[in-house]
Amino acid sequence: MIPQHVLAVLAAFLVGGSNAHTIFQKLWVNGVDQGYLNGIRYPTYDGPITDVTSNDIICNGGPNPLVTPYSQTVINVPAGATVQAEWHHVLQPNGYNSADSADPVDPGHLGPTIAYLAKVPDATQTDVTGLGWFKIQEDGFDGTTWGVTRMYNAKGLHTIKIPSCIPPGNYFLRAEMIALHGASSYPGAQFYMECAQINITGGGSTQPSTVSFPGAYHGTDPGITINIYYPTVTNYTIPGPPVFTCSGSGTSSTTTTKTSSTTSKAWIYRHRALRARHLTFCLDLR
Template sequence: MQLIVPTYLLALAAMASAHTTLQYVNDNNAIVRPPPSNSPIVSVSDSNIACNVNGGTAKSSKLNVTAGGSLTLEWHHEGRTSQAIDPSHKGPVLTYLAKVPNALTATSPSSLSWFKIQHDGATFSGTTATWAIDKLNSNGGKYSVTIPKSIPSGDYLIRSEIIALHGASSVGGAQFYMGCAQISVTGGGSASPATVKFPGAYSSSDPGILINIYYPPLTSYTIPGPAVFSG
């Protein structure tokens, strides 16, 4: 019994160190709605898959961004000097927006209508894959997105998501990490992108969610969710 306890604790530590949270948008953490922990959502039907549990809790400030401009989103599994996520956690990185009347008071993210503005899955050289998570880690946990120039001005929640696929060969094995932040878009247009709901945008049997990324070796990957709205 004396040997079991430390082994169990080491396993827990390894699991925790592999997890991750969205921490900054343009070096600003006052606009990010932090989840209660760095643990993932594991069911596509979980109502918390929109913005995680605390994603419905508004912050007191928002970030102004010009339509057509870019944002840098930053992920870490602990503090800012840590890696974004354990390198074994291969998978895509995706970004969504939802229009809200006021980002400072918006609640119930699962009731919002979301449209995708970015996704990055994997690039292949034969059967050797470079995943979006690999690029995220090599870039210090940061990636950039462009706010579509044609979307209406006003307040939005931005939803950044990592899907870790190392255990995704069975239903419920994929790990969904998401973080939401509060932004206000200026100089926009009048586009009306097609939207999805969370939950609802993904199925547990989607080929980009229920997948063995190890065998047989992959030569392609289908990113889950809707098409990217280019704007």
């Protein structure tokens, strides 16, 4: 049975919502900063996308209009490189803000981080529809910690490995995080994504299998409509296809909780994160 005070906190969160969202606004390549907003398609508002059938699920837009004209920069990335998408609560050229507890994102926005690539003739092209996307990274739940929490603890750095075997050329890099705190019904999950314009150098000739956006996600997917707090989660399936690997074996997208105490810890963590914000609401419920 869920304690009444926990239900009150959750209700406050679901009704009141949260504006502690996030924007991917800088790319690092092998530890080198590529510049604030350089080569990234970004909005000025940090809100989520909630409709997985919308074209806005591709690279953002719609309720979060992208700034135009788009950057004409295409960032060179060696095949096999480690890149990091840097996320922050709001657009902030000075990077991580230690005075903002919701930077890079509200710590209660629990869920996975994910990254995809799509090969394109020209990474500065306007149209992002009709592309073939393949997943190159995912970080879900390991039984103790969520991928978004690891990104939060890394001060907004979301680490992604570029496959060494894919063909050289222009690509969109789609970095994404999904917040599941309100995902018990659809639409409830919050999707945050931006696309970086990159040029992969070197590489090989392997052609990964691809999926489409929209199309790769469905509102009925167990990793999209899920109550991560109660009842006890026995497994979490990250949305989308398996992660592409050069060895030809996809990484499983299912992660399993270790013990029921994990859920209890999650409740405590969530309660602490929201207690100050919703104290007045909880007192009214008494």
